[in-house]
Amino acid sequence: MPGILITDDTAFMRMTLKNILTKNGFDIAGEAADGNEAIEMYKSTRPDLVTMDITMPNLDGITAIKEIMKVDPSARIIVCSAMGQKALVIDALNAGARDFVVKPFQPDRIVDAVKKALTA
Amino acid sequence: MNCYLSESGVDLLREIGNIGIGNAVSSLSQLLNDQRINIRMPEVTVVSLGELPDQMESPEKVVAGIYVEVGGSIDLHMIFLLPLESARSITASVSGGLVRELDEMGLSAVMEVGNIVTAGYINAFAGLTGFKLIPKPPAVAVDLTEAILGSILAEVQAAEDFVILIKTGFETGESDIEGFLCMIPARDSFEIVYKKLLEGASDESGAG
Structure with a gap:
């Protein structure tokens, strides 16, 4: 089961997102610390889905979204x-x-956004 | 043109400071969602770079400092300083008690808090001016206040000579959290902001 790829340059935010998502039954496909890794x-x-931070070293999130869409035009990406x-x-x-999703966020907001994007 | 040193220039800087800090503190209170936060009236002052370390209550105190360089429509620098006890309490709060020490994960949490608080400020500033402001990834360090400010000021000294210093204080149910937020606009940048906002003000009075 491929699951969700978490992208954020701060380890703490990756941990937070991972905790929220796993508690709500999602699998984690991996964790990326910048746009290139993503x-x-x-x-x-x-x-199945990518959470994407914008401000990151090496390659920002918006550029990374564009590159991922070139690789897979049906990619599901939500910005956090x-x-x-x-x-x-x-x-x-x-x-x-x-x-x-604008930080700071409530866990429910992330879970809703992920569910919505996965079913769309 | 010395508009940034005139009375109206200082007023404008204060106003940007007040609106920015309001938004930044809202972000912080959302981060600490289970705790009620009482915000002390923010003190916004405009000081020269040379005076900045003296404006801090204890330049020799160890603090966690987050530095963010912002580009886009204009250039500016943001510094968020948290005394160590405050950094530890915030870290514990945002992690639900999982992270209590300023180790690698703790510093990462402090960096994220700094990122969100400075973004709250920058977003308000962008909303006020219609500018697009894009921050670079934050840097975080734990050191003496004067050492952190010294290393940042050494980088920005060439272009800017004043700082909007915003001293903020918050009290939470569990502990006193205090922090200092500073914004250093590039001189040319401030002139752009000043003109833009004055234009907006005259447009409104013209229409109304």
């Missing part, structure tokens, strides 16, 4: 970032993200 891990694990500026939300959605 693209590589997407190719190798083919997850503190940068809730309208312009960046629009950039992310245009790049191919299905949803945008």
Whole structure:
């Protein structure tokens, strides 16, 4: 079962997301710490869904979304970032993200977004 | 043009500071969702870079410092300083008690808190000005206040000569958490903001 690929540059946020998702019955396909790792891990694990941070070293999340969409146009990606500026939300959605969850978030908000994206 | 040193320039910086900190503290209170937070009135002052270390109550105190460089429509620098006890309490709160020490995971938690708080500020600033502001990944360090400020100021000294210093204080049910948030706009950047907001103000008065 491929599960969810978590992408965030802070180990703490990866741990938090992993805890929320596993408690709600989701499998974790892997954890990526920047956009480059996310693209590589997407190719190798083919997850059902990706959570994507925006501000990350080496390669940012919006560029990573575009690259993943080139690899798999049906990829399901939801953004999970503190940068809730309208312009960046629009950039992310245009790049191919299905949803945008602004940090700080309630666990329910993430679980709902994941469920919604997986059933769409 | 010395608009940033004029009275209206300082007023504008204060206003940006107040709105930004309101949003940043809202983000922090959402992070600490089970605790009621009482916010002390934020103190917003504009100081020269040289004066900054003296503005801190204890420059020789060890703090956790998060530094974020912001680009996009304009350039600015954000610094969030948390005394160690505050950093530990926040870390324990956001992790539901899982992380209590400032080890690798603890610092990662502090970095995420700093990221969310500075983003709260930056998002409010972006909303106010219509700018797109894109932060670089944060850097985190635990050191003396003066050492952290010194290393950051050495990098930004060339272009900027004043700081919006926002001292924030929060009290939670369990413990006193206090923090300091500073924003250093690049000089050219501030002139762009100033013009943009004045234009907006004159547009509104023209329409209304």
